[in-house]
Structure formats: C-alpha cells, structure tokens
Amino acid sequence: MALWTLFGLRAGRATTAWPARGDAHGQAGVLGMPRFDADKCRDGCRECADVCLPDAIQFRADGEPALDIDYGRCIACQLCVEACPTGALTASNDWALGVRERDDLRWRPADADANNDDGASPEQKLAAGIRRVFGRSLHIRHVDAGSCNGCESELQALNNPFYNLHRLGIFFTASPRHADLLLVTGTVTYAMRDALQATYEAMPEPRWVLATGTCAVSGGAVGGTYASGVGVDPILPVDVYLPGCPPNPAALIHALLMIVGRAEQHMRGGQLDD
Amino acid sequence: MNGVEYMTVPADALRARCQQLVRDQGRLQMIYAWRDADDELEVRYLCAPAKGRAFEMWCCKPVDGRLPSVADIVPLASWYEREMRDLFALEIDDMPQSAPLVLHEGASSEHPPMEPAHPRGQALTFERSEWHAPEIAANGDVQRLPFGPVRADVMESAQFIFYYLGESILHYQPRLFFKHRGLEKRFEGVAPDLGTVLAERVSGVGSFAHAWAYCRAIESMADAGIPPRAEVIRTLLGELERIYNHLHYFAHLASTTTLYVGDAQGRLLEEKAKQINAKLTGSRFLRGIVVPGGLRRDLALDGDVLGDVRALADEAAEYLQHLESTPSYMDRLIETGVLSRDVAYDQGATGPVERASGLDRDLRRDHPYSMYLDIPLEIPTDDRGDALARARVRAAELKQSFEMVKRLARLNLDGPVRTDLTVPALGAGLGWVEGARGSLYYAVHTDAAGRLARVKIKSPSFSNWRVFPFTMHGGDIMDYAINEASFGLTIAGCDR
Numbered sequence: 001m002a003l004w005t006l007f008g009l010r011a012g013r014a015t016t017a018w019p020a021r022g023d024a025h026g027q028a029g030v031l032g033m034p035r036f037d038a039d040k041c042r043d044g045c046r047e048c049a050d051v052c053l054p055d056a057i058q059f060r061a062d063g064e065p066a067l068d069i070d071y072g073r074c075i076a077c078q079l080c081v082e083a084c085p086t087g088a089l090t091a092s093n094d095w096a097l098g099v100r101e102r103d104d105l106r107w108r109p110a111d112a113d114a115n116n117d118d119g120a121s122p123e124q125k126l127a128a129g130i131r132r133v134f135g136r137s138l139h140i141r142h143v144d145a146g147s148c149n150g151c152e153s154e155l156q157a158l159n160n161p162f163y164n165l166h167r168l169g170i171f172f173t174a175s176p177r178h179a180d181l182l183l184v185t186g187t188v189t190y191a192m193r194d195a196l197q198a199t200y201e202a203m204p205e206p207r208w209v210l211a212t213g214t215c216a217v218s219g220g221a222v223g224g225t226y227a228s229g230v231g232v233d234p235i236l237p238v239d240v241y242l243p244g245c246p247p248n249p250a251a252l253i254h255a256l257l258m259i260v261g262r263a264e265q266h267m268r269g270g271q272l273d274d
Numbered sequence: 275m276n277g278v279e280y281m282t283v284p285a286d287a288l289r290a291r292c293q294q295l296v297r298d299q300g301r302l303q304m305i306y307a308w309r310d311a312d313d314e315l316e317v318r319y320l321c322a323p324a325k326g327r328a329f330e331m332w333c334c335k336p337v338d339g340r341l342p343s344v345a346d347i348v349p350l351a352s353w354y355e356r357e358m359r360d361l362f363a364l365e366i367d368d369m370p371q372s373a374p375l376v377l378h379e380g381a382s383s384e385h386p387p388m389e390p391a392h393p394r395g396q397a398l399t400f401e402r403s404e405w406h407a408p409e410i411a412a413n414g415d416v417q418r419l420p421f422g423p424v425r426a427d428v429m430e431s432a433q434f435i436f437y438y439l440g441e442s443i444l445h446y447q448p449r450l451f452f453k454h455r456g457l458e459k460r461f462e463g464v465a466p467d468l469g470t471v472l473a474e475r476v477s478g479v480g481s482f483a484h485a486w487a488y489c490r491a492i493e494s495m496a497d498a499g500i501p502p503r504a505e506v507i508r509t510l511l512g513e514l515e516r517i518y519n520h521l522h523y524f525a526h527l528a529s530t531t532t533l534y535v536g537d538a539q540g541r542l543l544e545e546k547a548k549q550i551n552a553k554l555t556g557s558r559f560l561r562g563i564v565v566p567g568g569l570r571r572d573l574a575l576d577g578d579v580l581g582d583v584r585a586l587a588d589e590a591a592e593y594l595q596h597l598e599s600t601p602s603y604m605d606r607l608i609e610t611g612v613l614s615r616d617v618a619y620d621q622g623a624t625g626p627v628e629r630a631s632g633l634d635r636d637l638r639r640d641h642p643y644s645m646y647l648d649i650p651l652e653i654p655t656d657d658r659g660d661a662l663a664r665a666r667v668r669a670a671e672l673k674q675s676f677e678m679v680k681r682l683a684r685l686n687l688d689g690p691v692r693t694d695l696t697v698p699a700l701g702a703g704l705g706w707v708e709g710a711r712g713s714l715y716y717a718v719h720t721d722a723a724g725r726l727a728r729v730k731i732k733s734p735s736f737s738n739w740r741v742f743p744f745t746m747h748g749g750d751i752m753d754y755a756i757n758e759a760s761f762g763l764t765i766a767g768c769d770r
Contacts, residue, residue: 004533004534004535004536004596004600005535007535007539007596008535008538008539011539011542014542026545026549027552028549028552028553029552029553029554029555029556030552030556030557030558031556031557031562051467051468053464053468053471053472075471075475076562077471077474077561077562078556078562078570079468079471082570091556142427142428142429143424143431144424144429144430144431144453145431146431146452146453146454146455147430147453147478147766148475148476148477148478148481148766149430149477149478149479149764149765149766149767150475150478150479150481150559151478152428152429152430152478153478153479153522153559154558155428156428156522156541157541157544157545157548159541160538160541160542160544160545161538161539161541161542161545162542162545163545172427172428174426174427186453187455189452189453189454189455190378190381190397190398190400191378191381191400191423191451191452191453191454192423192431192452192453193400194402195423195424195431195452199424220475221460221471221472221475222455222457222460222472222475224395224397225394225395225397225455225456225457225459225460226383226387226392226394226396226397226398226456226459227387227397227398227454227455227456228455228456228460229397245475245561246478246559248558
C-alpha cells in the first residue's frame with residue numbers, strides 16, 4: 001500500500017520562494033514578447049509586418065518609425081524576429097506585461113513619455129491602498145470565453161506545488177458571489193458572451209476584471225471570425241490587461257499581485273522598466 | 275499519393291461503399307465539405323481500410339445540393355453530417371439526428387458561415403433563445419441538473435445536463451461548441467507557412483501535434499522530404515507533448531478520486547515536464563518550432579535537458595507505482611465508465627480511450643510517419659474498457675514515451691533541419707499524427723494563388739466527446755468526475 005503522506009514529506013518542499021525571494025520563477029528559456037529598437041529599423045522594410053498573423057505589427061505610411069507595434073495583439077510566435085533583417089526586433093524573455101491602461105501595451109519611444117507613474121488613476125490608487133489595509137486575499141472566478149485551453153493549462157499550473165498560489169492568499173472560487181476578480185480567457189465567442197456577462201453581474205462590488213491572454217486582450221490571432229469576438233474590452237470594463245499566448249504562470253502571478261496592489265506595473269509604452 | 279488514394283464516389287453509391295467499409299472492418303475517419311476550384315460543393319470522406327493499406331479519400335458531389343445520410347451505417351458520421359449542415363447548409367437526407375451541432379440555437383447569418391459568400395470577418399448574429407433539453411417521459415422522481423457552461427474551478431466551458439434518479443444517471447446530454455471560434459474559416463487566405471501558427475492555437479495542450487499534422491499536410495501537397503535530423507526532433511517533441519499531457523491526466527485522476535498528495539505530485543511532475551519543454555524550445559507548449567519543411571531552428575539535444583528527462587522518467591515511474599498500489603484509487607476506477615468495444619468502434623473512439631476498449635489502433639504504427647517508420651512501437655491495449663483500463667494504457671504509453679525520447683536524443687544525427695518547399699496552387703494534402711489523445715487529421719487545400727483555401731481539422735476530442743455520453747447511462751453521479759477525467763477530454767480542439 002502506498003504511504004502518500006510519507007511520500008509527500010520525503011519529497012520535501014517543492015514551492016519556490018519567488019516572488020518574495022530569489023529568482024526561481026520557473027520560466028527559464030521561455031520566449032516572450034520581442035523587443036523593438038526603433039534606431040535599427042530600416043525605412044520602407046515591412047518584413048515583420050508581413051509575417052505578423054495577428055496584426056500586432058502594422059506598417060504606417062507616415063511617421064517615424066514606420067511601425068505600429070501593439071503587444072496587446074502579440075502572440076510571441078517569434079516570426080517577426082526571424083524575419084527582421086536588421087535586428088530591430090529581438091527575442092526576449094520579457095513576460096511581466098500586465099498593464100492597467102490598454103495603451104501601455106502599444107509601443108512608443110521611451111523619451112516621449114515623461115509620465116512614469118504606475119498608470120493608476122487616483123481612485124485606483126486609493127482603492128489599492130484600501131485593499132492593502134483591509135485584506136490581502138483575493139478570490140477569483142475564472143471564465144473560459146473561448147480559449148485554446150493553453151491559458152487554462154497555465155492557470156491550473158498555479159495550484160501545483162511549485163507555484164502554490166494559496167501561499168499568496170489567492171484562491172479560485174466556484175461562485176461568482178464569492179469572487180473579487182473575474183479572470184477571463186479567450187476571444188469571447190458569440191455563445192459565451194451572455195454567460196460571461198451574467199457571471200460579472202452576479203459578482204458583488206467592488207469587483208475587478210483581468211483580461212488574461214492575448215485572445216482576451218484583443219482577440220489575438222484567432223479573434224474576429226464569424227464566431228469569435230475580439231476580447232473582453234467591448235463587453236466588460238477591464239482593470240488589468242495581461243497579454244501572452246498563453247501568459248506563463250509567473251506572469252499570471254504578477255498580474256494577480258498587481259490587482260491586489262502588491263506588485264508594480266512594469267510595462268509602459270510597450271517597454272519594460274529596466 | 276503520399277499514403278492517400280483519392281477516388282470519386284457517386285452520391286448514389288455512397289451508402290453501399292459505407293456498408294462495404296464496415297464489412298471489411300475499415301474505419302471512417304473524417305468527413306468534410308469544401309468548395310472546389312470550379313466553385314462546386316464537394317464532400318470528402320476519409321476512410322482507413324484494413325491495417326497497412328493507404329487511406330482512401332472518397333470525393334463525392336452532392337446531387338441537387340443533397341446527399342444521403344450514412345449515419346445509420348456508420349454512426350460516427352452523424353456529427354460530421356450535422357456540422358456540414360450547420361456550416362455549409364448542405365442538405366442531408368434521412369439523418370438519424372438532425373438538431374444543430376456546431377452552431378447554437380439563435381445563431382444566424384445571411385449565408386452559411388463557411389461558404390465564400392460569408393465574409394471572413396463578419397460576425398454571426400445571435401439572439402439568445404431558450405434551448406430545450408430532451409423530454410424524459412417519467413414520473414416526477416427524475417431530477418434534472420443543468421451544469422455549465424461556466425463550471426467550477428478552472429475548466430473549459432461546456433454545458434452538461436443530467437437526468438437522474440437518486441444516484442443513478444438515466445440520461446446525460448452534453449452541449450458543446452460554446453467555444454466554437456470558427457477557426458477553419460480563419461485559415462482561409464493565409465499563407466501556408468503562417469497557417470502553422472494558427473494550427474498551434476487550435477488546442478493549446480495539443481499545440482505540437484496540431485502543428486505537426488498541419489505541416490505534414492502541406493508537405494504531402496508539396497511532395498517534400500524532411501531532413502532526418504528534423505524528423506528526429508519532431509518525433510521527440512511529439513513524445514514530450516504526450517509526456518506532459520499524460521502526467522496532467524494522472525494528476526487529474528488523482529484529484530477526482532480525492533487522492534490529494536497524488537494530485538499534487540502529478541501536477542508537480544507535469545510542471546517539471548513543461549519546464550523541460552521551455553528550456554528546450556522556448557515554449558512550455560512546444561510552440562514556434564515546427565514549420566512546413568522541417569523546423570524553424572535547430573535544438574540542442576544535449577546532456578542538460580536529457581538529464582532532466584531521465585530524472586523525470588524515474589520520478590514518474592515511482593509515481594505510477596504508488597498509484598497502482600493505492601486501493602482507494604483503484605477502487606474508484608474499476609468498473610467506472612465502461613466503454614464496450616462495439617460502442618468504441620461504432621462511435622469512433624480514438625487514442626488511449628479506444629485502445630482501452632480492446633481496439634488495437636495507433637496511427638504511429640498503422641500509418642507510420644517520421645521516425646515511427648524506423649522505430650518499432652509496442653501499442654498497449656486493454657479490453658476491460660473501464661477507467662482503470664484507460665489509466666493503464668496511458669501509464670504504459672507514458673513509460674514508452676520516456677524511452678522514445680531517450681532513444682531519439684541518443685541518435686544525434688547531424689545535418690540541416692529545414693528544406694525549402696514550394697506549395698502548389700490548387701493543391702490538396704492530408705496530414706495525420708497520433709497525438710496524446712488520439713488520431714488527428716488536417717486536410718488542406720490551396721487556392722490559385724497558393725494560399726490556404728480550406729483547412730479541415732479533426733481533433734481526437736471531436737471523436738471522444740461523441741463517445742463519452744455512452745459510458746454515462748446507468749452510471750452514478752458521484753463517479754461522473756472520475757469518468758470524465760479518465761477520458762482525458764479537451765474542449766477547445768473539439769469546438770475549434
């Protein structure tokens with residue numbers, strides 16, 4: 001007969017100390033959103049835009065540089081990095097990309113934006129402060145509104161012993177009545193739209209919405225068909241946008257901690273803080 | 275041509291051909307409609323005759339927009355027929371079941387959504403309308419429990435309706451396709467190379483198998499050979515995908531049998547497998563590697579990653595042994611969700627599910643491709659058909675996958691990993707892969723400009739979701755979650 005308790009004890013502690021200490025976030029090697037260096041971008045070249053299936057890179061006829069890059073549409077497929085002849089787009093391991101304003105996922109030159117606050121309105125800051133004082137736990141109602149199941153696979157991973165989400169006071173709950181956060185994955189298909197809306201309406205206030213994964217942020221590569229929507233935005237107010245295809249567990253944890261005011265936003269104007 | 279024999283079958287000969295196929299113990303694999311270069315609607319039936327013989331693709335033109343149903347001869351045809359009616363408005367005579375399948379009640383469009391007349395980006399109009407569950411003629415003791423589409427925990431969306439008496443289930447009605455994204459239409463007009471990126475997003479936990487099957491379809495159309503090193507790495511990655519999926523399966527099974535340490539340990543092993551995937555390929559889901567013609571870049575099959583795989587194999591073996599020696603776990607699996615051999619055959623069960631019901635089929639051996647042409651494979655089967663049989667087949671596969679990965683990594687062939695290929699205009703190709711959940715097919719057609727004109731996806735879960743309800747009737751409510759877990763179903767691939 002298997003002695004599971006003994007087996008478990010013998011295995012020792014599997015949980016990482018990250019994010020409190022250390023850097024064992026478990027994402028070694030994971031390729032994230034490509035970085036863009038406008039200085040290296042050559043005029044008139046549009047090879048990256050031509051291979052960008054979700055139109056995250058669009059070629060602009062006027063203006064400098066000639067590219068519009070929207071990380072809210074990026075699926076990190078790396079095809080633009082392979083296509084770029086000048087090294088203006090390079091592979092990276094960037095993943096902590098949760099933002100409060102959708103616009104912060106759109107690339108703009110770093111110096112064009114002197115406003116370096118965390119992107120939160122005074123009301124959001126106050127609300128975050130209140131949450132910090134009165135409670136640090138977070139209960140999540142997840143709704144799959146038409147995903148490929150990649151996001152679900154990573155969300156399920158949050159409860160594995162390595163990430164052990166419970167240690168952070170964050171829990172998934174079955175009932176929207178008990179939930180603080182609506183976590184939505186998928187493009188929002190026509191058939192899931194009403195169920196998503198009903199779940200949101202069943203939640204008590206204050207309530208937050210996390211658009212999780214590129215599909216939920218913008219529809220991504222598979223949005224905008226006869227059956228598929230273009231993300232959560234047109235249907236519900238979104239508090240944090242987290243692109244990624246799918247966002248890895250560490251990125252998910254970062255975005256959840258952002259919701260409860262325990263982590264800072266790291267991306268502004270399509271670029272990460274140094 | 276490339277393991278597939280194309281043949282024209284007149285509509286009035288269709289039923290006789292199906293009867294012959296069944297008499298010969300052949301299998302229907304997939305049916306799809308498309309509009310050919312002459313703008314005529316054609317329906318294609320993919321059949322696997324006896325083992326070792328090439329696939330047959332029957333090309334059949336409807337007469338006055340109609341075809342006879344074959345679902346009374348080959349029951350699994352029913353879903354495909356209903357799908358074609360929903361998406362192409364094809365009329366099919368004498369369907370045993372005729373309710374819409376893919377499109378929900380209340381969805382409408384001016385033209386059938388898969389027809390060229392319906393613009394790709396135009397949304398369906400949808401009015402929420404009451405869906406009526408089947409009436410059960412019985413006294414007032416029968417209880418009705420609707421469940422979903424938003425389900426507890428982190429789950430994919432679907433709705434299930436149970437009719438039960440006490441603990442005993444009288445009828446179970448799944449309502450799927452809430453997640454239907456219209457992906458087959460999304461492929462249309464896309465360049466063949468970029469189609470791979472879409473195929474990777476049909477079913478996240480089957481990303482590699484989907485992309486591989488898609489690329490094989492393009493390669494068969496272009497008549498292109500793949501460099502040996504690319505074949506080795508592809509096969510290795512296919513087995514790595516099987517490993518993390520099967521580990522997930524055992525964690526889920528332990529969870530539904532309330533074996534909490536077993537659940538945690540299974541999830542940890544799955545996490546380790548995904549971290550190996552990331553270190554090797556840059557993606558926890560093995561995305562961004564495969565492309566028509568080979569691989570997008572070479573991968574280092576060096577000692578570091580292999581050491582991790584070896585350690586994981588040992589831990590997994592010990593874990594499986596612990597599960598097998600846990601009476602409470604075994605007790606919940608024995609006799610749960612029995613799928614008979616006949617039902618598995620008739621309804622088109624695939625993968626470990628059919629092999630656990632005594633059907634000895636696996637595309638890796640029966641229609642071999644890539645390294646499976648050279649490396650012999652023992653296909654585990656079991657004839658009990660219950661949840662335990664399904665777990666045992668998967669356990670045997672898991673062990674074998676670890677051996678395959680170690681063996682393939684040792685081969686360490688030199689050479690390029692990609693060949694240039696020219697995708698022909700107005701071409702057609704079929705690609706198949708045996709994924710973690712079973713057989714997976716991509717039928718691909720290109721247009722006059724060499725872009726994708728029609729991509730038909732048949733995922734293993736499309737078959738197994740059709741089969742699953744047959745194991746419910748007479749079962750217990752409290753065994754439901756265990757039974758569902760034992761099937762290892764996903765919804766995204768089925769719904770597309």
